[in-house]
Structure formats: C-alpha cells, structure tokens
Amino acid sequence: MQLAALGAFAPEPAMKVCSSRSTLLSEIAPSYVPGFPPLLQDADNCTLVVIFPRSRRDGGEVDGSTMVDMPFTKAQKIFRTHCPSSDATLQRLEHIESDDESISMEMFQQDIRSRFVEILSDSGLHSSQFASIDRDEDFLKIWLPLDGPVIEYMAEVLKYSMPLRESVYETIEAREPFPGGEPMENADAERVVAFSEFTAAEKSSFQDFRQVDGIRMLHHWLLEWVSLQEMERQGVISCHFPCPNVEELSQIHNAVLAPNKWLKLSFQSSSILLRHYFGEEIAFYGRFVYHFIAGLLVPGVAGLVFVAFHMLVEEPIYDHARSFCCVPLSIWAATFLHTFERKTARVKQLWGVEEREARETPNPDYDPNHTGECGKVLSSLITIIFVMIYVSLISAVLAWQFNQPESKFFYQSSSIIISIVIKAGNFLWTHLAPMVVQLENHRTIKGSDDKLALLLAGVKLFLANFPFFYSCFLTNIAEIKCGDTFDEVAGRVWPGFNESLLDPGVKDALLMYTFQKPPLYRARSKESICVKGCFPVHWQHAHKYSRTNCDYDVVANLLTYFMFLLGIELFFLVLPIVIAHWEIHKEYSRVRNNLGDEDLPAYSVLQLEAKKFKYCFNSWGGDRVNDWLDMAISYSIVACWGCLCPTIAALALIAMYVSLHLRVYRMLYVTRRPVPHASAGLGIWLPIFATINTCAVSCNVGLGAMFFEPMRNFTFGQQLFIFLVAEHALLLLQATVSFFIPEQPSDVNNIKYFNHHVLGEFSRQRSAVRLRPPPKRPMNHINLALHPEPSDDSSFETDCSGGC
Numbered sequence: 001m002q003l004a005a006l007g008a009f010a011p012e013p014a015m016k017v018c019s020s021r022s023t024l025l026s027e028i029a030p031s032y033v034p035g036f037p038p039l040l041q042d043a044d045n046c047t048l049v050v051i052f053p054r055s056r057r058d059g060g061e062v063d064g065s066t067m068v069d070m071p072f073t074k075a076q077k078i079f080r081t082h083c084p085s086s087d088a089t090l091q092r093l094e095h096i097e098s099d100d101e102s103i104s105m106e107m108f109q110q111d112i113r114s115r116f117v118e119i120l121s122d123s124g125l126h127s128s129q130f131a132s133i134d135r136d137e138d139f140l141k142i143w144l145p146l147d148g149p150v151i152e153y154m155a156e157v158l159k160y161s162m163p164l165r166e167s168v169y170e171t172i173e174a175r176e177p178f179p180g181g182e183p184m185e186n187a188d189a190e191r192v193v194a195f196s197e198f199t200a201a202e203k204s205s206f207q208d209f210r211q212v213d214g215i216r217m218l219h220h221w222l223l224e225w226v227s228l229q230e231m232e233r234q235g236v237i238s239c240h241f242p243c244p245n246v247e248e249l250s251q252i253h254n255a256v257l258a259p260n261k262w263l264k265l266s267f268q269s270s271s272i273l274l275r276h277y278f279g280e281e282i283a284f285y286g287r288f289v290y291h292f293i294a295g296l297l298v299p300g301v302a303g304l305v306f307v308a309f310h311m312l313v314e315e316p317i318y319d320h321a322r323s324f325c326c327v328p329l330s331i332w333a334a335t336f337l338h339t340f341e342r343k344t345a346r347v348k349q350l351w352g353v354e355e356r357e358a359r360e361t362p363n364p365d366y367d368p369n370h371t372g373e374c375g376k377v378l379s380s381l382i383t384i385i386f387v388m389i390y391v392s393l394i395s396a397v398l399a400w401q402f403n404q405p406e407s408k409f410f411y412q413s414s415s416i417i418i419s420i421v422i423k424a425g426n427f428l429w430t431h432l433a434p435m436v437v438q439l440e441n442h443r444t445i446k447g448s449d450d451k452l453a454l455l456l457a458g459v460k461l462f463l464a465n466f467p468f469f470y471s472c473f474l475t476n477i478a479e480i481k482c483g484d485t486f487d488e489v490a491g492r493v494w495p496g497f498n499e500s501l502l503d504p505g506v507k508d509a510l511l512m513y514t515f516q517k518p519p520l521y522r523a524r525s526k527e528s529i530c531v532k533g534c535f536p537v538h539w540q541h542a543h544k545y546s547r548t549n550c551d552y553d554v555v556a557n558l559l560t561y562f563m564f565l566l567g568i569e570l571f572f573l574v575l576p577i578v579i580a581h582w583e584i585h586k587e588y589s590r591v592r593n594n595l596g597d598e599d600l601p602a603y604s605v606l607q608l609e610a611k612k613f614k615y616c617f618n619s620w621g622g623d624r625v626n627d628w629l630d631m632a633i634s635y636s637i638v639a640c641w642g643c644l645c646p647t648i649a650a651l652a653l654i655a656m657y658v659s660l661h662l663r664v665y666r667m668l669y670v671t672r673r674p675v676p677h678a679s680a681g682l683g684i685w686l687p688i689f690a691t692i693n694t695c696a697v698s699c700n701v702g703l704g705a706m707f708f709e710p711m712r713n714f715t716f717g718q719q720l721f722i723f724l725v726a727e728h729a730l731l732l733l734q735a736t737v738s739f740f741i742p743e744q745p746s747d748v749n750n751i752k753y754f755n756h757h758v759l760g761e762f763s764r765q766r767s768a769v770r771l772r773p774p775p776k777r778p779m780n781h782i783n784l785a786l787h788p789e790p791s792d793d794s795s796f797e798t799d800c801s802g803g804c
Helices: 071-079 086-091 105-122 149-157 166-171 200-205 211-223 228-233 246-257 268-278 280-295 297-312 315-351 373-402 414-438 445-478 486-493 504-511 549-599 605-610 624-641 647-669 685-707 716-740 746-770
Strands: 048-053 126-131 137-143 161-163 195-197 239-242 481-483 514-516 529-531
Touching: 048 211, 048 605, 071 086, 071 105, 071 228, 086 105, 137 605, 149 200, 149 211, 166 746, 195 746, 211 268, 228 239, 239 605, 246 268, 246 647, 268 280, 280 297, 280 315, 280 624, 280 647, 297 315, 297 647, 315 624, 315 685, 315 716, 315 746, 373 414, 373 445, 373 549, 414 445, 414 549, 445 549, 445 624, 445 685, 481 486, 486 529, 549 624, 549 647, 624 647, 624 685, 685 716
Parallel strands: none
Antiparallel strands: 048 137, 048 239, 126 137, 161 195, 481 529, 514 529
C-alpha cells in the first residue's frame, strides 16, 4: 500500500474514488442548504476517514520549519497504547530518536504519518486518498470490508459480541422449561436471539456484520495501536470520523423529519434507524426524550386547562386546584423513571447491550504516575466554594427583589435579572467544570465524561432550582420584619397601612401572617411581633386565601426563567445549523472565485462531512453531556415546581417536541458522524434522574404542606409532621410499585434464562469441534450402594492412581 506521506508535503493529484455518480443532497433532505451544487458520492467502500493537513507551501496549515520540542515524548503519547506492539512501533521511528534535541515539524510529522501507514498496512486494511476541494488537506479513506478474514480476525481478537443466527436455535432441543427449535418472542412479538463473542471458526452461526459493527471494530483496533485523538491534538491530523451513509441518512430523515411523521405517536422504528447509524447510546437518548414528551402529554394538557380555568374562577378556587396538583405531580415524578426502565428492558435485551461498553477509550491525559486522590479533594473543594459563592449572590438578588416597591422598574425587571444570574452561573461552571475534572486524572474517556456529567448536573441543577426553593421555603424565615406593635410592623411591610381603614375580617386575615417572638429573643430586643416573609400583597383586600408576595414572585421568576431556558436552548440548536450552512457556502464560493465555474471540482459527501462540527463537549455539533443536561434541567423544573405554574408543562411539551426534531436535524446535517457507542440505557444519568425524582417528591409535598393554603398558616410543627408523613407515603408508594412491578418484565427474564441455556449448548458444540473429550476413567472400584456387600466393606483405600 503506497500512500507516500499522505500528501502532506508533496501533494498528489486528486484521486477519483469509489464512484463517479453524483447524488443531489436535495434527494436526502429538500431543505438542506438550498441551492447547493450536486455532491460526488465518495463514501462507498469507506469505514473511517482521517484528514491530514498539508504544509503551508502547498496551501495547508502545517508550518514545516517549526521546531518540535521533546519529540519522542510526544510520539509516545501517540503510539504508547496498551498494545504489546507499541514498543516496536516506537523503535521503527526514523527521525524521532530522543528528547535530547528538537526536530522540525516536517520531519516529526513525516515520521508519525509513515508509522501510521505501516499500522494500516500490517492490519490488512484497504486505503486510498484524495485532495480536498481547495487542496489544503488530504483525505485518507480506510475501508474494513464487512466480510473476509480481516474483519473476522479483528472481531475474534477484540472479543466482539455478535447476535446468533436463528438457525442456531434449530439445533437446540426442547427441554423443560425451555422451548427449542427457534428463538423465544418477547411481549412485542419480536424474536430475541442471544449474543456471543465472535469466532471465525463458527462464523456461519453469527449474523452478518453491519457497517456500525465495522466502524466500532476499526475504532477499537486502531486504539490498540495509536491514539487518533492525540494525533489530532498535536496537529498531525485535522480530524477523523466514521464514513457517512447517504442511504441511512435519507431513511432517518424520512422517518423523523418528514412533515407527515411529526405527529406520530411512536419512536420505536426511528430509534432502530438511529441505532444502526449513531449507535445505541444516541438511540436510547432519543427514546428517553420521546418518553419524556409522551409523559408530558397529560401535564401539558392540564396546564392548558389551567390557563382557561384561571380566567374563569376566583383566586381561592384556583389556588386550591394548584395545591391539589401536588399529589398527582409527585406520583408522576415518582413513577416516571420506573416506567422508562421497564419499557427499555426489552430493547436492551433485543439489542444485546449493557449500561457500559465492554471496551472503553483510554484518556490521553491520564498520568499513571499520579493517583488523582489529591485532585479529587481539590475538585470537591472548588465545587463547594463555587456553590457557596452562587448561593450568596442569588440570595442577595432575591432579597433585593423582595424589598423593591412593585411600581419601580427594577422590580418589574427582577425576574429577567434573576434568569440572567442563573444562566451566568451555568455558563461559568460549564467552562470551569472540565478543568476541575482534569485534576482527578481519569483513566478512560468514559470515566472522565461521567464525572463531568455528575459535576455539571449536580451544580447546574442546584443553580437552576435554588432560587425557587428560596422563594418558597426560605423567604418566610429570611425576610421577616418585626416591631413593638402590629401597627408598627404593618407600616414597614405595607407602605401606607392604616388600621382604621380595615374591616375586622381583614385584620384577622393579616394577623394570620404574624407571630410572636419567643421570650428569649424578646429580652434582647424591644420588638415582640413579626410578620412572615410571605404575606398578602394588598393589605386592604386581604383574606384567608389571598395569594402572597412569594407566590407572585416565584411564579413570575419561574415562568420567565423557563421561557428564557427554552428560548436559549432552541436558539443554540438553530444557530449551529446556520453557521454550518454558512461555512460550507463560504468555502465553496472561495474555490469558485479562484477556479471559476468551468474548472470547479465537484464537492463530495466526505468533504461536506468534514466541514460539520465535531460531537464533543461544548461543540456547535452538540455533545452527550449537554444534550442530557438540557433535558434534565427542564425535567427538574417541571417535576419540582410545575404545580406552582401548571402552564410550564405545556410549554415544556411544545419545546421538547421541537427540540427533539432540531437535535435529529443537527445530528444529520450539522454534526460530524460520531463513533457509534454500544452502551444502553441512561448510564450515569440514571442516578441523576433518580435524585431529581426524589427531590421532586419532596418539593411537591413541601409546597402542599407549607406554601399553599390551608396548611401554610399551620404551626411549623404541624407542617413538618404533614410533610414527613406525606413524603414517606409517596416514597413508600414508589417502592411498592417497584416491588410489585419490577423493571424487568417476566418475558425478559424468561428469554434471558433461555438464551443463557442456548449459549451453554452453543459453547459445548464449539468445544466439541475444537477439543478432544478427556478419556474415560474406570470406576469399578467405587461402590456407593445403600447396602454394599460385606466383601465390598473394606477398611483400606484402594489405590488406583495407576489404573484399576
């Protein structure tokens, strides 16, 4: 295989690869880049693309004259993997010998690229290259055919798990309680086959490899030899990505984004297509978003009903209706996660995946010389300090809002200011958290991402929900006002207060929001009577059921922040689409101006894919952590505070539905195809959502016991008793549901045991082919009869070590 230097410093004419047919992108998605020229279909016979920049003298970005310090250490970061042959790769370096002296960037990259080509050659992979449209980069196409000895060898070495063919079940005899002759069907009428590690000797027993299998195996195989991420970090390559599949892109678009599919009530077929293209991890994310949307249907419709209900009834009736919502919303939050886990148990079994991948990508930043224990302590300390600073700041802002007169502009704008403070805290932590995670020195990318998810989720969920928790439960304590008499303290709370203008019933209602200071505190201060932080807004028209200032403030803050949150999320989903389209048009226009329309080469599918954004943290192309986090924050707001303003459930329903389709569009046409990971379920997000559900139960019960009428005027001891009883009752209900309705349905358990039996039979059949059974040993000297003959009852032990 000759790919001399990959064209980095001696460019070759662009190669015509794969196919000469062109495919109009409008055939895939009519709305994608209107007016864009036809695309050359060059993604056939392609598994992975690695893009190498050319030198500056050839139009690229690599400055060959730059000196590289510590070249051998940098080469070790690229080639020093857990593969035993890594040392042999380093020994074959021609120009990089040690760290004693620097070498030029040209010699450094030439050496690294040559060794990379040798790895491809030794692996038996097909490769070809061509120049980009503006001739500043070289595209290296790596192809792993889906049949043949190469992929079979890789699958067996990597112990890759593959589904068995249904024909294997024909050899399985029926044995109670297991059937035989065919796979068992689950409750969805789908045949579920077992998964086993692939072996070339029994390849006829396994289903055919898919493109997604080839991508995974090639990715894991190359990780045994070289770190592509480190090559990208050091500028040896510009990027790398799995080859796109135009036909599968079209199928996903037609199944999800076509106008006639927007109102369909099932995401099952769409998730299967997402699985084949993006892997199980993203497919399960799509299923969870759709489960969230389906779960919001009832609260969303109820929210719309509440809008009309509020306009037709008086405030006391509306407040009672809101307080009644606390119970069903608590039950909804308590069972939301359980129903999803039960629904997806069959899917996990059908797809043969677990919560975590068997093979994980090593972290290039991992330092084996440090345990990371001190870093973990330091990261916890930084997190606590950040949260404390935020709590102080947001508490000051909320106190400022509390003391502003209603007529002033700053009070009317306070909800927007609070929303900005929350988002500012989120923005700062988004950029600080990755640096904090690096202190912990994680061994794998998955471990680092999981810790980043925990840090971001824990802090951001707290930042988003604390202002509402403060307004509902802490304002009564933090913002009390006291005086010698009721008239004195009332004048401080309600400007212009005049007791002579009050009806007797109104004064009694106002006195419900006061309390006497304990004798111990009266001795220290002359002030003996206090008004709680939450009180009726209008003193002249107060009654027992009046809405308090806390109620008005928290609803305004909640509605403003939630609309702010959804608006920003949708904005940052649309903006990358615009940027991606602009960048593609800009490059094509630049080449057209230089070459003219007649000499303009055709833009290809792979070049278009290379211009998309990478799927990584804080990228315009999105990332796993922020995609989950956006949904977790929206879910926490609805689950914890939805009964305060039922309308937000309807807003969340609409926004999440639009967001799902925008994210699918982004993944298809804005995001560079990511490596398809095989993890299933929620992973690290399962305990995060479980914590949200527990907090939601506590918040809803707390609102009913302490914030809403009639219990808001009970004594604190009564409120605490009601809260503890109701909360434990709902948590007991949640545990009871989980106990009597397990997460794994009975058909999943039956199929699991049957397929385990099939794998045992299959393993014995494989062993019978490869291994000779052990010779039989005579057992004539053993007599285990219940009534042995006297002659057999010997007092000595027969030695048959040499045979009997």
